[in-house]
Amino acid sequence: MTLAGPRSRRPGGTNEVRPGRSASPSPALLGLSALVAGIALLPLVYLLILAFQDGWQDAAGELFRETTLRLVMNSLGLAAATTVGGLVIGVGLAWLIARTRLPGRRMWALVATLPLAIPSYVAAFVWISAFPWLNGFDGSVIVLTLSTYPYIFLPVLAALGRADRDQEEVARSLGKGPVATFFQVTARQVQPAAAAGALLAALYVLSDFGSVSIMRYDTFTRIIFARANLDHVSAALLSCVLIAITVLILWGEARSRGRARFSRVGAGATRARQQGRLGVWTFPAVLACAAVAGLAVVLPLVSIGYWLVRGSSAGLDGPMLLEASLTTLAVSAAGAALATVLALPVGVLAARNPGPVPQLLERITWLGYSLPGIVVALSLVYFAVHYAYPLYQESPLLVFAYALLFLPAAVGAVRSAVAQSPPGLEEVARSLGSPPPRVFARVTLPLATPGIAAGAALVFLTCMKELPATLLLRPTGMETMATRLWTHTASGAYGAAAPYAALLVVLAAVPAFLLGRKANGLEGDR
């Protein structure tokens, strides 16, 4: 979902219209957008206040401990190992599929995206239930690598499709072997795509809570959750460190991308080309693809099926399952609705009015992507306890957290939907005397509705899988599918957990399928 952001706009596209020159944002729109941006900033600001309320010295004393260092090492180590593993699998599969005569290439391309349909904590449940001894670092690396390599595979596959094949041919004709050609030419061509994907994977690992907790590996998110109630200041401080690491990684990636230049001169000829022969390597290549598919897709499905059968023989708790499903649907729908409503002013503003202020406001709403769910939830819990007690542990606060976390997807959807509808129609309406709110309701909104609704549906599906914020913010007695899976897995009741795992996979399959279909035209930079 993160890949389907608003950047897919292409200048000169038939549907696209550049923002009108006359557009100076209406004060109301600007005001509303600023309000939304302010709301999006709230968790971060309050977290900082809380973390440093006892002064810098106390904060430093709390931070410079062995535990903090251990968490930094653990989190970074996990992110690094996962990213390297993801690069090997993602780039390798993409190259096999795009550049060789691998048998069944289309099928492998589809299968390779399927892990996106398995939430990482469901994958963790699968692995820990099948191999209980495989916990800690090893288990976390396996689960997260298999869950995140599609973030690298998809953009690299697309980049290979677009890359200039002449350079490879030139290299080969100058006597370079296939391996040298791959590393000196092909790899350089797909480097921006691979780096963007690797960034996504690394950020995913840093903010992941569910799978590392199930795997019992101490990363920031796990310890923040463990201390959420026991020690507010410590949890807030660790959250700040985690955010700082995230920002550093984003900044580093942006810098390295800013320097590199990988361009191609001219449009390039689109000549049908022979795919490379694998020869004796055909069998190992197929075996490698099958191994990845087996571990990332078949094993989870078989394992969930196994526990479903075993669990249902012990008695399936139907009413409990139904209640959790209905609750999940209700809070997720509310979260999607609120996210969409909040996204409207910012999205419209960004689509219709260029300039630094609208751009800044839009960027602020993107914070949700870089703030881990556990961090946003933590900030909201503390805020509610101190300043909004009636909201504390009530469902509106949870809905609000969902909206903040998934605001970027909603803003992206609104923005691109509005950008694709011609502003001329709005101008006509205005020239005929309609006041701006009426123009918005009668012209802008109806035209953009399908795109906005698609965005809302995506947010809806994402909310249903959300775990850490739900765990911290849910009202007493409320259980969603994710929290049920979580508690059953924690107490080792894998049979009871299986139905929730199955439902979550089915739900997550929808956006994964949509993303897989888009894979061809994917740009992959976010």
Place this chain on the structure above:
Amino acid sequence: MRAFTSGRRGLLVTALPVFALFTAGCGPAADDGGGDDTVTIYSGREEDLVQPIIDRLEEETGLQVEVRYGDTADLAAQLQTEGDRSEGDVYLAQDAGSLGLLVQDGLLAELPSDILDRVPEEYRADSGEWVGLSGRSRVIAYDPEEVDTPPDSVMDLTGDEWEGKVGIAPTNGSFQAFVTALRVIEGDEAAQRWLQDLNDNGVQSYENNRAMLDALDNGEIAVSLNNHYYWYERVKEQGEDAVGSELHYLPDGDAGALVNVSGAGVLAASGNQEEAQQALEFLLGEEAQEYFTQETSEYPLVEGVETMEELPELSELQQPDIDLSDLHSLEESVEMIQEAGLA
């Protein structure tokens, strides 16, 4: 035609959120335990263990019960944060220490003597704010294939012969309570040193008691510090032959033989004092006490209820001479465990 379809979609888009907000408002979240007759229990004991008896409680007493499950220490901290605004009515804890913590903060109400007197003095608060519901002994579980004579004191576990062979569950409330007991018996300094030595000795950390029993069966470790009933639960589930480990109840009042309680208190801020006490009475009744010993293999604390056959008698255990009301300094214990790099 186009305008018509988008108009309909527009309606759908406005109607859906409204509907969603409505259903969310009516969901299970809507009833808050505060003033109405729903008893809200904060349970530091697992749902699997507690929910069946809560269901019976609802049937028998006609009370409406809502349970917030969590970690014992976590929920205590949460109740402290919530203070007198809390919607909780009953706090059900896995150990006496967390209950003592709330007593110190004045968050628990004094219980009437007809509830307190059902339980022997040593298994309730000195000042009458909480009462034990079931007893559980700390034990050493060991792999008889690896260990000929299990140690008679936890203090021995820092020795060379146990390097890399010991399992603990450092984030578990019962382990933390045991550390508090160790501090009370041996002093803070000795306890801190013991934790540090344990870590230096390559102790293995696990999430919970079950994981440690798994690890014993897998040969990952040779001994572990457990609560007794998880072992009996395992034997019940898998049969005696399938369980590789055995239990050793420590002699001579060692800290590792602490008999702690799962207990409960009524929150002072609760608007449902009477209903909350009714819930406690049920949990001290014959049915619930039977349940705790027969189903979860714990010690019943109410006279007249027989202990599960397989368990050694409570009176035979050589537990340390310790007042459960002294176990409240939980925070310091957690800090010491963290300080030693164990959690």
